[in-house]
Amino acid sequence: MPTATANPKPYALANLLLFTAGLVFAMVVIGGITRLTESGLSITEWKPIVGAIPPLSHQDWVHAFDLYKQTPQYREVAGPAGMDLAGFKFIFLWEWVHRFLGRVIGLVFFGAIAWFAWKRAIPKGFTWRLIALFVLGGLQGAVGWLMVMSGLEGRTEVSPYRLSAHLLFALFLMGALIWTALDLRSVGRNRDARPAKLTAASIVTLAILFVQLLLGAWVAGFRAGYVSNSWPLMNDRFFPEGVDWSNGAGFALTHDPFLLHFLHRWWAWAVVATLVVFARKVRRAGSRSASIAIHSAFGTQIILGIATVTTGIALSVAVLHQAVGALVLASTVWGAHVVGQKR
Structure with a gap:
């Protein structure tokens, strides 16, 4: 990623970061719905690419439901409560939306930052901060999967400590995006402004x-x-x-x-x-x-x-x-x- 700046666009970059922070906020909200509806363990596999597509046929839905039936949550909680395929689709879709939004955030951020870098529009001193934000976003996804894994074997719910790490990671990322955006706005007002x-x-x-x-x-x-x-x-x-x-x-x-x-x-x-x-x-x-x-x-x-x-x-x-x-x-x-x- 080039470090030289030909045409810095601090305000445009700040707006991108604030938009991304808004997406992270939306993910926190959907994560809350996912938790409260007990949806988090409905998708038992992590497939970063093909997992972006939800089940499309009845056979695909039955297969996904069969995988969920192998979890302790279904055997001890959802199954005895009488969950059917329609109930499974409800919790699956909330978890799918949560993961899909995570993918969208990664693609939007990476694609936009790559475009700013190609245009040499990243103000001096911000390149490595943007890389760190991208890495932090990736770590957030990894922590989310570790959280899900904690509930697939031996537990009927995810680990409270991994859940708290997942939430706090997201909030830290949102805060870091906002802080960096505000620094960029300061640079937009005054080229010599310091962070x-x-x-x-x-x-x-x-x-x-x-x-x-x-x-x-x-x-x-x-x-x-x-x-x-x-x-x-x-x-x-x-x-x-x-x-x-x-x-x-x-x-x-x-x-x-x-x-x-x-x-x-x-x-x-x-x-x-x-x-x-x-x-x-x-x-x-x-x-x-x-x-x-x-x-x-x-x-x-x-x-x-x-x-x-x-x-x-x-x-x-x-x-x-x-x-x-x-x-x-x-x-x-x-x-x-x-x-x-x-x-």
């Missing part, structure tokens, strides 16, 4: 938010959201009954659904307090829009979090909760970039 730096305040804020995202992924993986459908108390208690401390506090902190649910719902307020302070810093740094975006995102997320619990994890509400969680991260990354710009 923004992560400040101490931004690192602390993102770290506190990361803990909440990790807890949320574990709550999803361990199905901990179902242990209580009341708020603010959990089953009429502030601290829930049923936490299993028999294997020690460390084990409970990373495995027990009651404790994970409790931590996720109350750590949220630490995130809120941090984001309120951080949004004010963002506004003082010169971006009222980013500050408003942060407040709007976390305010909506709190409401959706409560609604997710009180509706007993209704599909539409839970998916919106995951989607807005991604927007909380996106707005925080935007704010961190504002604070980290040298003026």
Whole structure:
């Protein structure tokens, strides 16, 4: 890939990265639907090329269903529940759409970046960052397949830890795309602009938010959201009954659904307090829009979090909760970039 730049197009490249970040956001949303509909294990093979085409004939569908019938999830959960071919098609198509979108993201990003490189339109200093983003996207796909593999033998669901890695990888990729796009826009305004730096305040804020995202992924993986459908108390208690401390506090902190649910719902307020302070810093740094975006995102997320619990994890509400969680991260990354710009 050439490094010399004949006709840099930072704004066009930034728009491409933001579009790609939007596709990753869509994949996070569809991933939430896939998880909530128990669709993730419906496709038992990884075929990067021919797998892009779903079953086209009745015989193909029967074959795919037969492969699924060999999984522990079907033998112990879906089969006894009476899943038929129509039910299998429903979960298969959600997983197929999820994987297909991943392929689209890879093709769009690689093809567009190759075109920018051929036109020598990549601004100086961004070539290796774009390569790193592409590699990160590929690793995200690999982590997704490792997650699926964890549920094909000996388990009726995927590993909660691989699920959390898959989700957090996607969110990190989305954040990195947004950050790089904002750097490119800075170059578009000023050719000599330097990349923004992560400040101490931004690192602390993102770290506190990361803990909440990790807890949320574990709550999803361990199905901990179902242990209580009341708020603010959990089953009429502030601290829930049923936490299993028999294997020690460390084990409970990373495995027990009651404790994970409790931590996720109350750590949220630490995130809120941090984001309120951080949004004010963002506004003082010169971006009222980013500050408003942060407040709007976390305010909506709190409401959706409560609604997710009180509706007993209704599909539409839970998916919106995951989607807005991604927007909380996106707005925080935007704010961190504002604070980290040298003026």
